[in-house]
Amino acid sequence: MAKRLLVAYGLWALGGPLGLHHLYLGRDSQALLWLLTLGGCGAGWLCDAWHLPGWVAAANGAGGPRRRGEGGVPAPGPLGFAGQVAAGTYLGVLAGLALPGAPAVPLASALGVQLAASAGERTAAAGPVLAAALLAALLCGGRLPAALPASLAAAAAARRHRRCKRPGAPGARLCRLALAYAALAGALAYAVLGRAAAVAAAVLRLPQRAGGLLAHALGFGAGPGPEPLDARRLWAYQVLGLAAGSSAEDVHRSYRELVKVWHPDHNRHRAEEAERRFIELQEAYEELAGPRKAPAASAAA
Structure with a gap:
């Protein structure tokens, strides 16, 4: 089905930071990256407005056939390499803060680099990218500061093992997107529900504490007692x-x-x-x- 520029601009305006216009144009990796970073902290979303006409033309087949193999794939420039490192470091730091476990930082850094490297017509082999991130994080102790060296190593591996994207079946694309968005929604729901459960527990304790204060004021009790330790x-x-x-x-x-x-x-x-x-x-x-x-x-x- 032909893509329309007006629809792409409408999705860009309504849900650009969530990557809706990239989903419409078949740019799934860029859409997930925008979802994780809220449109590249807003700056990438604004820059997308200049590129939408070219992306719509490419989605409609105006860009010509894709070249296969790795020999004809141009290497990312300094800005593209810096974007991969920035995405990997950003996700690595977030994962290290949310999940202090050792594998969280290199896995998230490799994911950010892989998504940034897969924006557009080219991609990178996921195995070498992940292996480079894990090795760099292991050398740095696997802690939060390892996000930057893990991202640098993963971006270097993505540059070395770059290749053209191969068109996939619509069913496979739908399955990948469903799994990715389910994982993101699960992590978000875990964070939100965990905070909501703490708030609900505090609210449910209010009648008990109010009753204790009232009983103490009337002389029927020894007071509310010490606050329980968390x-x-x-x-x-x-x-x-x-x-x-x-x-x-x-x-x-x-x-x-x-x-x-x-x-x-x-x-x-x-x-x-x-x-x-x-x-x-x-x-x-x-x-x-x-x-x-x-x-x-x-x-x-």
Whole structure:
């Protein structure tokens, strides 16, 4: 079916940051990338208005037949390479913040680079891109700062293993899009429902707390009692080896003792475990100590 420029502009205006105009023109990778980045933080969406006539002509077959193989595929310029690195770093950082697990950063970085590399007529082999991102993240420890080197390695692999896109069957395209949007919707629903559940629990506790306050005011009770500890503070007490509700002095003393035991400079034979425990101790102390800052690592050593 022939694509119409007026329809493309209408979709660009109504749902451009979600990639609707790219979906209409068969540019699925660009549509998913725009959905994940809200139109390239708005800047890419605005720039799309200048390219829509050419994309509509290409979608209608005016651009000529595609060349097969890798030899005739032009390499992305500096701007395209920078866009791939930016997309990979952006998604890698988001994944590292939302899912602190080790594989989250390189997987998300590889996904961002792959989507950016697949915009337009060319694409890249997914296997080498993912392998490069995983290797770079492994060398950097797999943590949040590994998003940039993983994206650089994945973009270099995408440049080396570039190729032309092959037209796929409509059913396969529909299946890929359905899976991609289901995954995105699932992640969004998990975040929204998790926050909604916390709000609902707080709302449901309001009548109980109001009843306790009323009973205390009438002299029938001993007051509302202490606020129950949340899971984060319980975890902090467990990390410091203390019973829930321990005094501030106990918290400080336990932190000073444990941070000496697990300081990375004293555990070079088990550096990775020591670094993890050292960071946990600092986070637990900051959680229980409130606005006070943890003592410097040098002083603890």
